[in-house]
Amino acid sequence: xxxxPPALLIGAALxxxxxxxxxxxxxWIPHPITGVxxxxxxxxxxxxxxxxxxxxxxxxxxxxMVGAQTSIAVALIAVGIGVALGVxxxxxxxxxxxxxxxxxxxxxxxxxxxxPSLVIAxxxxxxxxxxxxxxxxxxxxFNIPVFARVARGGALPLWTLDYILAARTAGKGKLRISVExxxxxxxxxxxxxxxIQFSLGILAEAALSYVGLGAQxxxxxxxxMLAEAQTMIYTHPMLAVLPGLAIVLMVLGLNLMGDGLRxxxxxxxxxxxx
Amino acid sequence: xxxLDRLSLSIHGTPILRAVTLKITPGEIFGLVGESGSGKSxxxxxxxxxxxxxxxxxGAARLDGxxxxxxxEPDLCRLRGSDIAMIFQEPMxxxxxxxxxGDQVAETLTxxxxxxxxxxxxxxxxxxxxxxxxxxxxxxxxxxxxxxxxQRVCIAAAIALHPRLLIADEPTTALDVTTQAQIxxxxxxxxxxxxxxxLVITHDxxxxxxxxxCIAVMNRGEIVETGPTAQVLAERRHPYTRAxxxxxxxxxxxxxxxxxxxxxxxxxxxxHYPGPRQGFRRGPPVEAVKxxxxxxxxxxxxGLVGESGCGKSTLTRAILGLDPVQGGDIRLFGxxxxxxxxxxLRAGIQVVFQDPYGSFNPRWRVERLVAEPFHLLTDAPxxxxxxxxxxxxxxxxxxxxDDMAKYPHEFxxxxxQRxxxxxxxxxxxxxxxxxxxxxxxxxxxxxRILDLLAELQDAFGLSYLxxxxxxxVVRAITDRVLVMQSGEIVEEGPTEAVFDAPAHPYTxxxxxxxxxxxxxxxxxx
Numbered sequence: 001x002x003x004x005p006p007a008l009l010i011g012a013a014l015x016x017x018x019x020x021x022x023x024x025x026x027x028w029i030p031h032p033i034t035g036v037x038x039x040x041x042x043x044x045x046x047x048x049x050x051x052x053x054x055x056x057x058x059x060x061x062x063x064x065m066v067g068a069q070t071s072i073a074v075a076l077i078a079v080g081i082g083v084a085l086g087v088x089x090x091x092x093x094x095x096x097x098x099x100x101x102x103x104x105x106x107x108x109x110x111x112x113x114x115x116p117s118l119v120i121a122x123x124x125x126x127x128x129x130x131x132x133x134x135x136x137x138x139x140x141x142f143n144i145p146v147f148a149r150v151a152r153g154g155a156l157p158l159w160t161l162d163y164i165l166a167a168r169t170a171g172k173g174k175l176r177i178s179v180e181x182x183x184x185x186x187x188x189x190x191x192x193x194x195x196i197q198f199s200l201g202i203l204a205e206a207a208l209s210y211v212g213l214g215a216q217x218x219x220x221x222x223x224x225m226l227a228e229a230q231t232m233i234y235t236h237p238m239l240a241v242l243p244g245l246a247i248v249l250m251v252l253g254l255n256l257m258g259d260g261l262r263x264x265x266x267x268x269x270x271x272x273x274x
Numbered sequence: 275x276x277x278l279d280r281l282s283l284s285i286h287g288t289p290i291l292r293a294v295t296l297k298i299t300p301g302e303i304f305g306l307v308g309e310s311g312s313g314k315s316x317x318x319x320x321x322x323x324x325x326x327x328x329x330x331x332x333g334a335a336r337l338d339g340x341x342x343x344x345x346x347e348p349d350l351c352r353l354r355g356s357d358i359a360m361i362f363q364e365p366m367x368x369x370x371x372x373x374x375x376g377d378q379v380a381e382t383l384t385x386x387x388x389x390x391x392x393x394x395x396x397x398x399x400x401x402x403x404x405x406x407x408x409x410x411x412x413x414x415x416x417x418x419x420x421x422x423x424x425q426r427v428c429i430a431a432a433i434a435l436h437p438r439l440l441i442a443d444e445p446t447t448a449l450d451v452t453t454q455a456q457i458x459x460x461x462x463x464x465x466x467x468x469x470x471x472x473l474v475i476t477h478d479x480x481x482x483x484x485x486x487x488c489i490a491v492m493n494r495g496e497i498v499e500t501g502p503t504a505q506v507l508a509e510r511r512h513p514y515t516r517a518x519x520x521x522x523x524x525x526x527x528x529x530x531x532x533x534x535x536x537x538x539x540x541x542x543x544x545x546h547y548p549g550p551r552q553g554f555r556r557g558p559p560v561e562a563v564k565x566x567x568x569x570x571x572x573x574x575x576x577g578l579v580g581e582s583g584c585g586k587s588t589l590t591r592a593i594l595g596l597d598p599v600q601g602g603d604i605r606l607f608g609x610x611x612x613x614x615x616x617x618x619l620r621a622g623i624q625v626v627f628q629d630p631y632g633s634f635n636p637r638w639r640v641e642r643l644v645a646e647p648f649h650l651l652t653d654a655p656x657x658x659x660x661x662x663x664x665x666x667x668x669x670x671x672x673x674x675x676d677d678m679a680k681y682p683h684e685f686x687x688x689x690x691q692r693x694x695x696x697x698x699x700x701x702x703x704x705x706x707x708x709x710x711x712x713x714x715x716x717x718x719x720x721x722r723i724l725d726l727l728a729e730l731q732d733a734f735g736l737s738y739l740x741x742x743x744x745x746x747v748v749r750a751i752t753d754r755v756l757v758m759q760s761g762e763i764v765e766e767g768p769t770e771a772v773f774d775a776p777a778h779p780y781t782x783x784x785x786x787x788x789x790x791x792x793x794x795x796x797x798x799x
């Protein structure tokens with residue numbers, strides 16, 4: 001890989017900045033975000049508050065930094081759930097292609113696919129109340145069929161290859177072949193899909209928080225910041241623009257990285273680029 | 275008149291062609307013969323102006339005095355398809371799968387503005403009729419046709435505008451022998467009728483031996499010998515031509531086998547596939563293998579010959595215990611492997627596949643690849659022992675133990691096939707199933723692998739089940755042969771006897787279709 005695609009570099013840089021900011025917020029933020037200070041509410045950007053303050057006098061930059069933490073944590077764990085459950089299901093379906101197990105797994109997938117993550121979130125919230133954990137669950141459940149399908153789709157052509165046949169003549173079982181031969185050769189596909197699902201997770205978290213089904217106060221979240229700012233959109237537009245911009249840039253960065261990774265990892269596309 | 279005048283080509287500084295000079299007169303069939311990497315396909319691409327980026331040329335490629343190398347892309351576009359047309363090896367990928375065959379033939383006409391709409395379709399119909407597809411409707415899609423029919427569609431599209439030169443790059447390599455013979459006949463007829471020139475590019479001397487007027491033999495970017503076909507074949511002045519000729523009909527020396535002792539017995543085996551889905555039901559099952567019986571003896575080479583779709587691969591998978599059978603019995607070393615193969619028997623039967631590229635997990639090193647079948651042994655060697663066994667297997671196939679640390683992509687096709695054989699030998703099996711194991715290799719590489727197989731058979735007392743569609747190879751390496759057609763064995767017997775006096779009409783048909791080099795022992799005398 002002598003030349004990396006520019007999309008990958010830009011995307012990785014953007015995502016890297018947000019990740020660094022989120023990690024930084026674990027140890028340091030300019031101002032504490034739990035203290036409400038009505039006296040310093042709705043201030044414009046200044047030396048002490050670089051991006052100004054919100055309607056409760058909290059430092060906007062600090063809120064955005066901790067918000068990045070929430071977004072990334074929710075999306076990351078949700079992708080983790082999708083990978084941890086979806087990939088084994090997909091591999092099992094591919095290994096037993098055409099069998100009742102394959103049918104059950106794939107029709108189960110269709111069933112989950114039929115419910116958007118928002119509907120799953122509402123269902124979970126209605127039963128267990130809104131929280132960041134429930135948002136993670138809702139997005140995570142939605143990710144399972146995505147990874148199951150990608151894994152199955154990528155594994156099926158591999159199962160027809162001679163080296164899998166050779167492994168079978170070496171007496172290896174389906175589980176072992178799936179782990180030793182199929183999974184490593186699916187990695188490229190899964191990494192790209194994980195990046196894309198990660199960006200969708202950020203969006204879904206923002207959407208769920210926006211409608212009040214995600215992280216609850218006082219945990220800051222980009223989506224809820226947007227929701228709270230919407231009544232003041234004409235008087236203090238920066239309160240809405242900044243979290244909105246954060247969401248856009250983060251998702252853009254991840255999507256560019258996903259595209260770039262696909263180009264860099266797929267040898268056919270790599271050759272096409274010359 | 276088409277001519278290449280001292281054409282040299284380099285890509286990013288790597289020389290590919292060196293001063294290639296050839297002349298093709300109208301109505302002539304010109305055979306360009308060479309092995310992979312000889313530059314024969316690049317020569318064709320240079321004529322079409324389809325060279326890859328970074329290509330630098332010197333010399334000239336002339337079509338009636340116009341130097342093709344100096345033409346601009348729009349000028350070349352006008353020329354391609356109308357004056358020079360090309361067909362490729364793989365007729366499935368050369369056709370657009372979502373376009374009907376009628377549209378694809380008509381497209382050539384509309385692009386060059388020679389006809390439109392209904393008229394273009396009428397001409398397309400006419401051309402398809404000409405290539406022998408009169409019974410196939412224009413609105414069929416490529417996947418509905420057989421390989422041979424697809425190649426006919428490609429030819430119809432190529433001759434739609436009556437080009438002056440048709441370039442056929444390995445036009446029959448992906449096809450069965452009988453289909454190959456039909457396609458070659460069609461090309462010959464078209465040349466005679468249309469008065470066009472035909473440049474046939476092939477790795478197989480036999481394909482052009484009885485078809486081409488002139489032959490050029492290419493090696494490492496150079497034409498080493500050229501002239502009228504009969505003369506080149508009779509004189510073989512260049513050592514490479516002689517080597518190529520010897521390799522095509524190479525038969526390794528093999529020691530006679532001992533007394534028959536059956537290792538593998540296949541008894542009226544039936545193998546069905548579930549029928550195609552029809553709504554919620556399935557259609558009647560497809561019978562791929564219908565009651566096949568044979569025996570494989572110790573130290574014997576048994577050939578299994580048939581065309582694609584005859585059921586030989588299905589049968590192979592059943593023998594390897596990879597697929598269940600629906601009837602009959604398979605006995606390996608005296609024990610039945612139906613319905614499930616006992617794991618301890620697996621180590622005794624190993625397999626080498628056709629595709630030297632798909633046979634290995636690309637992420638594994640050779641050591642791990644070759645050692646994979648150790649999984650079958652309960653007392654598999656570990657650590658240094660294991661490395662020693664892998665090294666021994668690599669030496670047996672004439673590779674170096676140092677190759678253990680390399681990845682499969684670092685090897686050539688022939689070397690990979692050696693690694694595949696090493697992997698198959700590592701458990702010291704008694705039977706080796708060779709499933710088209712040399713079909714994807716160049717003739718000279720193939721000859722060396724055949725020698726290796728003969729040597730290994732002697733050294734280890736192996737029995738081979740040699741599955742192939744290539745009759746020359748089967749004749750060279752087997753003692754007995756089975757001929758399979760639509761799931762049944764139609765003829766069996768000692769190889770020489772079957773080849774000299776085939777009893778079944780299908781065997782006769784296969785033998786007649788196989789391209790053969792002329793027997794030059796008499797010609798030389």
